Amino acid sequence: MLPSLDVLGQAFLLVMDPQVLLVVLFAGAFGMFMGAMPGLTATMAVALLVPLTFFMDPIPALAAIVTASGMAIFAGDIPGAMLRIPGTPASAAYVEDSYRLSVAGKLNLSLGTNIIVSCIGGLFGVTVLILGAPVLAEFALLFTSFEYFWLAALGLSCAIFIASTDPLKAAVALMIGLALATVGLDPTSGVPRFTFGQIDMLSGIEFIPAMIGLFALAEILRGMIRLGGQETHQDVPPTSGPLFKGVGGVIWTYPKNILRGSTLGTLIGALPGAGADIAAWMSYAVSKRFSKTPEKYGKGHVEGLVDASAANNSAVAGSWIPALVFGIPGDSITAIVIGVLYMKGMNPGPTVFLMNPQLIYAVFMIFILAALVMVPLGWAAVKVARPVLRVPRRVLLPIVLSLCIVGAFAMTNSVYGIILMAAMGILGWVLEENGFPVAPIILGLVLGGMFERMFLTSMIKSDGSFLEFFERPVAAGLGVAVLLLWAWTLFKGIQSMRARAAARKNAA
Amino acid sequence: MQLSDALSGALFILLGLFMIWTASGFPAFSGQPYGASLLPTLLGCGFIIAGVLLGLRELTWRRAGVRHAMISLLPPLRQVAGIGSVILIFAAILGQILVAPHVGYMPVSVISLLAIFLWHEVRPLTAIIAAICTTLFCWWAFAVLLRVPLPRGFIEGFF
Numbered sequence: 325m326l327p328s329l330d331v332l333g334q335a336f337l338l339v340m341d342p343q344v345l346l347v348v349l350f351a352g353a354f355g356m357f358m359g360a361m362p363g364l365t366a367t368m369a370v371a372l373l374v375p376l377t378f379f380m381d382p383i384p385a386l387a388a389i390v391t392a393s394g395m396a397i398f399a400g401d402i403p404g405a406m407l408r409i410p411g412t413p414a415s416a417a418y419v420e421d422s423y424r425l426s427v428a429g430k431l432n433l434s435l436g437t438n439i440i441v442s443c444i445g446g447l448f449g450v451t452v453l454i455l456g457a458p459v460l461a462e463f464a465l466l467f468t469s470f471e472y473f474w475l476a477a478l479g480l481s482c483a484i485f486i487a488s489t490d491p492l493k494a495a496v497a498l499m500i501g502l503a504l505a506t507v508g509l510d511p512t513s514g515v516p517r518f519t520f521g522q523i524d525m526l527s528g529i530e531f532i533p534a535m536i537g538l539f540a541l542a543e544i545l546r547g548m549i550r551l552g553g554q555e556t557h558q559d560v561p562p563t564s565g566p567l568f569k570g571v572g573g574v575i576w577t578y579p580k581n582i583l584r585g586s587t588l589g590t591l592i593g594a595l596p597g598a599g600a601d602i603a604a605w606m607s608y609a610v611s612k613r614f615s616k617t618p619e620k621y622g623k624g625h626v627e628g629l630v631d632a633s634a635a636n637n638s639a640v641a642g643s644w645i646p647a648l649v650f651g652i653p654g655d656s657i658t659a660i661v662i663g664v665l666y667m668k669g670m671n672p673g674p675t676v677f678l679m680n681p682q683l684i685y686a687v688f689m690i691f692i693l694a695a696l697v698m699v700p701l702g703w704a705a706v707k708v709a710r711p712v713l714r715v716p717r718r719v720l721l722p723i724v725l726s727l728c729i730v731g732a733f734a735m736t737n738s739v740y741g742i743i744l745m746a747a748m749g750i751l752g753w754v755l756e757e758n759g760f761p762v763a764p765i766i767l768g769l770v771l772g773g774m775f776e777r778m779f780l781t782s783m784i785k786s787d788g789s790f791l792e793f794f795e796r797p798v799a800a801g802l803g804v805a806v807l808l809l810w811a812w813t814l815f816k817g818i819q820s821m822r823a824r825a826a827a828r829k830n831a832a
Numbered sequence: 833m834q835l836s837d838a839l840s841g842a843l844f845i846l847l848g849l850f851m852i853w854t855a856s857g858f859p860a861f862s863g864q865p866y867g868a869s870l871l872p873t874l875l876g877c878g879f880i881i882a883g884v885l886l887g888l889r890e891l892t893w894r895r896a897g898v899r900h901a902m903i904s905l906l907p908p909l910r911q912v913a914g915i916g917s918v919i920l921i922f923a924a925i926l927g928q929i930l931v932a933p934h935v936g937y938m939p940v941s942v943i944s945l946l947a948i949f950l951w952h953e954v955r956p957l958t959a960i961i962a963a964i965c966t967t968l969f970c971w972w973a974f975a976v977l978l979r980v981p982l983p984r985g986f987i988e989g990f991f
Contacts, residue, residue: 379978492889496844496882503851503875510868515858517868518851545921549906549914551952718952722945723966725921729928730937730970734980739929746925757906758835776871784864 335685338383339693347384348391348690352697355392356705359399360712361720365412366396366600367656368540372724374532374660375731382668383686389664390687391694393657394446394640397600398698401438401633402709405431414600414636417608417628424624436571437626438633439702441582444575445634446695448586449593449641453648454688457677460649464674469785470793472650473778474802476771479652481809482595483764491813493760500755501768502775504529511773512780524740531663531769533732533741537748538762539656540728545753547721567703574626581611581630589635593642599655600636600643607635641691648672648684651774656763659770833909836900837893841886848879913951920948936985937975941967 338344351373358369369392377385400412401422408423410416425434467475480502484494507518508528519525575582585607592603611631612621621628643654644661651672653659665672670680677684732745752762786792794800835843855872890900908914924944932940942963949959974980 376973376978492882492885496879496886499875499878499882502871503847503879506872506875510858513859513868515868517858517872518854545918548917548921548948548952549908551913551917716954718954719949719958719962722948722952723962725924725948726941726945726966726970729925729941730974730980730982733928733982734974734978737981739933742925742929746922746929754833757833758840780866780870783866783870788865 331681332685334682335689338682338686339387339689341383344384344387344690347380347388348693348697349701351388351391352395352694352701355395356399356701357712358392359396359411360402360705360709361411361715364720364724365539365543366393366400366414367660368543368724369393369396370657370660371532371536371539372727372731374535374664375734377664378532378667378735382670382683383690385664385668386661386687387690387694389657389661390690391697394442394637394691394694395698395701397636397640398438398442398702399705401442402435402706403713405434405438406709406713412601414604414639416601417604418632420622421625421629424622425626425629428624430624432565432567433570433574433626434629435702435706436568437574437629439699439706440568440571440575441585441630441633442637442702443695443698444582445586445589445637446641446698447692448583448634449590449638450688450691450695452590452638453641453644453691457645457649457684460645461674461677464649465678467674467798468796469778469781470796470799471802472774473782473793474799474806475650475652476775476778477806478802478809479646480764480767480771480775481806483767484813490759490761491817493758494764497755497760497762498764498768500751501765501770502772503768504534504765505769505772506776511777524736524738529769530735530741530744532660532735533744534748534769535660535663535766536728536732537745537750538752538765540724541745541749542752542756542762544721544725544728545749546756547717551718551721567706574630578627578630581627582634584610585631585634586638588631589638590642592635593639593654594645595654599657600639603639603642604632604636608632637695644687644691648676648687649674653767653770656766659766662770834901834904834906836890836902837886838890839902841883841890843883844879844886845883848876848883851876851879916951917948920944920951924948932983932985934983934985937982938967938971939985941970 354373355366355369358364358372359366370389373388373392377388380388396412397414400410400415402411404410404415404419405422405426408419410419415422422434422438425431464471480498484491484498505528507525509516509526516526588607588610589600589603592606593599608621608628608631611628612618615621615627617625617627639655640657643658646652646654647658647662647665649672651662653662662672665676670676670683728745729742732741733739735741736744752765755765756762782793794803851872855869855876858867858869858872860867860869893900906914909918924940924947927940927944928937945963945966946959949962950956954962971982975982975984
């Protein structure tokens with residue numbers, strides 16, 4: 325499925341539109357700000373941006389999301405290095421190294437390395453996306469409802485078992501998401517379900533207000549109830565000289581680490597349910613495992629930072645592979661992206677590569693642009709970060725609350741959006757405080773429609789026989805993978821229960 | 833609010849039963865044994881199973897001598913500052929739902945932001961400037977640029 329020059333030309337013209345370039349610049353600056361502010365995550369940045377993208381054409385809308393998410397992931401490193409507070413969870417893996425480097429007067433080296441390596445990681449991820457997605461899409465054209473059912477099941481299962489420390493609670497969260505997806509008119513039979521006579525609910529749970537509630541409002545509630553006392557910032561010593569001084573040497577010393585981090589990040593990103601956070605943690609762990617100096621990790625060593633920094637940015641592009649090719653989100657950001665793609669009439673899936681190839685290649689070009697623009701924007705962000713980071717959370721969080729309220733209102737042009745956001749905010753807050761992760765809810769909400777449609781279609785095609793779910797080779801492979809994943813988790817669960825019981829017996 | 837696993841398990845069992853009961857009223861496809869009720873029923877069963885497992889987990893912990901309170905407030909919510917924050921956040925949201933359609937988005941936004949800032953001991957001048965600037969920015973971005981019909985209230989006759 326190689327693109328013709330005509331398609332590439334059209335895509336190039338779409339990206340070079342001054343409006344798109346302006347959006348890239350503003351979304352980049354917004355992403356930088358959100359990522360740099362501790363407590364505001366990349367997902368929240370995208371969630372707050374979506375109401376604005378609703379009013380844009382598809383390409384500027386996607387450009388805004390791609391740029392803001394990439395920038396926010398990098399910018400999370402800035403407060404990590406300056407204040408020892410990771411701006412986003414994706415920067416948490418190496419915050420100790422970043423901060424200790426800064427305390428040792430190497431702030432520029434730490435952040436300069438972050439910028440350049442993030443850019444390289446982003447470019448690596450997008451290269452894999454460009455080369456891999458069309459090939460996979462061609463293959464995916466042969467898929468039937470059975471393969472899609474198993475793919476959706478695999479995505480949902482990964483969200484439970486890989487991305488969570490408590491699979492049972494993650495499973496409950498996922499079922500809540502799937503249950504929310506059943507609200508409204510049933511897409512196949514047109515029967516209203518769980519609407520309680522409310523006309524607003526006939527169209528289902530509006531995805532964006534729900535997401536603003538789950539990710540942003542819940543975070544605001546969590547942050548604001550803990551705002552007691554004066555906030556103090558311990559500044560690291562100022563560093564003079566150019567930001568990128570010495571970065572070339574680091575890259576020259578650790579080329580294998582950059583390649584390894586980028587590869588691992590892209591693969592983990594492409595895995596449904598796992599995103600930049602997990603990519604950073606895993607590549608940091610792998611880096612330490614294979615390092616000649618593992619004892620230096622966590623004490624201001626740049627090696628782990630190189631691996632993890634490349635990984636979290638390559639994961640951003642990697643997570644778009646299953647989203648674009650199969651319509652299955654790689655992480656919570658691409659779950660939002662899928663909602664936006666549907667909103668813009670670009671139904672994700674292999675056919676989008678046939679129907680709208682110029683849009684897909686324009687998205688690829690935006691990824692490249694976003695990775696490149698990260699260097700100057702990152703440089704500017706580091707330069708202005710010190711005064712911006714002094715904005716206290718007691719001022720920042722109410723401002724974000726205002727944006728949430730108007731953003732939710734804008735999605736429905738009525739107070740229904742605000743009501744939905746508030747309800748989801750309370751749900752997300754209570755669930756997270758009780759150890760239930762909220763990301764699976766979004767995955768369930770996004771994948772629920774497709775999962776149910778494919779399940780019902782397959783059941784009707786097979787006349788209720790589950791054996792037919794395994795008759796086609798790819799469907800069988802995916803089905804076995806799902807079953808193995810469940811069996812492995814059950815086995816681990818039983819094993820840990822036995823270990824606990826044995827420990828109790830010994831203690832008695 | 834923190835619930836013990838046993839209590840949250842019981843709530844999920846109730847949710848599961850409600851889903852199965854409601855789904856039993858959904859019609860099936862003609863000539864097919866399943867339809868709109870299939871997934872909600874399966875999910876209802878899933879909630880019941882998960883609820884039972886959560887209850888069993890709590891039981892295992894109790895046997896091991898670990899006891900959780902059935903229901904407890906988060907530590908920050910036991911203090912006036914924490915409770916006040918939550919009340920003010922929801923007052924701001926309810927204000928936009930109930931009051932703004934009558935008096936407009938702007939006054940409700942300024943007053944609620946001001947109240948939240950002052951509650952968190954932001955200096956009065958900073959609070960006033962931040963509340964007004966945030967409101968004006970939201971109005972400009974959403975009502976002016978994006979033409980979102982935010983309630984106009986008292987400025988209705990000005991434009």
